[in-house]
Amino acid sequence: MPSSSLLPTDPSVLFTTAGMQQFKPYYIGQADPEKDFGAKNTVSCQKCIRTSDIEEVGDESHLTFFEMLGNFSFGGYGKKEAIKLAKEFLDSINVKIDYVTVFEGDNEILRDEESAEIWRDLGFSEKDGTLRFENKKENFWGPTGNEGPCGPTTEIYAGAEQGQSIEIWNIVFNEYFYSNVLQNNGIAGQLKKLEKLGIDTGMGLERLAKVSQKTETIFETDLFLPIMKQIPAELDEKKKRIIADHSRAINALIADGVRPSNKEQGYVLRRLMRRIVAYEFLLACAGGSKKDFLGKLIKYETFEEEKNKFLETLQKGIAEYGKIKDVNAEKAFYLYQSFGLPFDILKELDPEKTKNLKQEDFEQELKKHQELSRTASAGMFKGGLADTSEAVTKLHTAAHLMLAGLRKVLGGHVVQKGSNITAERLRFDFSHSERMTSEQIKDVENFVNDIIKKDLPVWFEEMSLENARKINAMGVFESKYGQNVKVYFVGKGKENVSCEICGGPHVERTGALGHFKITEEESSSSGGRRIKAVLE
DSSP, X not given: OOOOOSSOSOTTOSSOOSGGGGGHHXXXXXXXXXXXXXXXXXXXXXXXXXXXXXXXXXXXXXXXXXXXXXXXXXXXXXXXXXXXXXXXXXXXXXXXXXXXXXXXXXXXXXXXXXXXXXXXXXXXXTTTTXXXXXXXXXXXXXXXXXXXXXXXXXXXXXXXXXXXXXXXXXXXXXXXXXXXXXXXXXXXXXXXXXXXXXXXXXXXXXXXXXXXXXXXXXXXXXXXXXXXXXXXXXXXXXXXXXXXXXXXXXXXXXXXXXXXXXXXXXXXXXXXXXXXXXXHHHHHHTTSOOSOTHHHHOOOHHHHHHHHHHHHHHHHHHHHHHTOSSOXXXXXXXXXXXXXXXXHHHHHHOXXXXXXXXXXXXXXXXXXXXXXXXXXXXXXXXXXXXXXXXXXXHHHHHHHHHHHHHHHHHOTTOOEEEEEEOSSOEEXXXXXXXXXXXXXXHHHHHHHHHHHHHTOBEEEEXXXXXXXXXXXXXXXXXXXXXXXXXXXXXXXXXXXXXEEEOOOOOOSBGGGSOOEEEEEEEEEETTEEEEEEEXX
């Protein structure tokens, strides 16, 4: 099967992080593999992004972008075949297995003695350390996102001949389905046995290249050498590795349609871009290579545009940096927030000026400002409200009703993109690609006015963000909500028409709103529309 996109269909994850993500429906019986692609067994080479490893990149094996070799079975074969095939493959390319690990079991799931016995039959033993048992943290995988197939794993380690054993192959036995269940006392995880055992394996192509080519690190393999040769020798080894990894990730993300922005996937892309642009800039400032070496690695116009914009900001930030005598955590955060100067760049600009600046202090300052921002947003009701006057409160409540109306009339793709509410009018941006017809506008008005006539109660309930997601509360999820939120409802039981995460203020009953009228409908952005409305 071909690699799926880096942008998953699963909304609970930001990127595709494993080869099995495109196959999740087949493990849980929601789709038939024989009907869809004529087999119970399949293989793929899946491109992946994992943001959890960004800070680790630069060592000998961590990457943000990598390709995952995987063989998968949906009831076609079991543990014995999966383990034997894995060893057979590695033997065929002369990769010596140093040792393997198996799930040791816990109070929920029994020790995986079946896998251990298979490995013993293949010559591995606890006595010589080639067979080891590990806990759930090490040898239990999944699910990807909030729920899905998961199970115990057996992992294969190799590479001791080059100085260090690394995990190269993870064989997951998808025996269970994990889900979050809403109970009276909150969310509880639940494991259920799947009808069929699913095999899900993952072997990093880059790590396999390292052990098969017998190089000290992944960066000496033929996957990376052509890239490393384009990077100036003046840079230290860690920066070279970061640039090599990030440039591959940037190319892959742009190719899959991601563009730099301040949220979600676009934020990750922007962060990767800015890090390597700053390295290139600092090298030039230090009198090193002034060639545009990044242009040889990333030939997308998108990258050039983002680079040029960031360089303007960067130069202003460095000028501001020059005015500061001693850079403490507070001033470092100011430079980061205002000019995008990351911690590691600040440390490199002037080691003497930043000698008292510590990573943990900077991160603490960052967390403090995030909390202040969240609190301020809650206090200002996070909705573009001019004030909390009676007129604004009514229009704000009407916005909830209008969103429900837009989704009913135009479809479930409609989500809020922004709003601005004064005492005179409501302005509301939402996702929709086509101009609304006069009939659609009238239908939305009628929907809202019908709810107003019913005089339904407007009420809220405080709950965790996870619970809010579970009941499908609407929300601007790129916003930085706290762990607990207010969810506002309009109507109860069968008459419930709206369920939104919101910070306040609302009328107590819809009958207080008066008559709702849409005065304008226009384009606000690509794929976005804007409505202006009043209460008469």
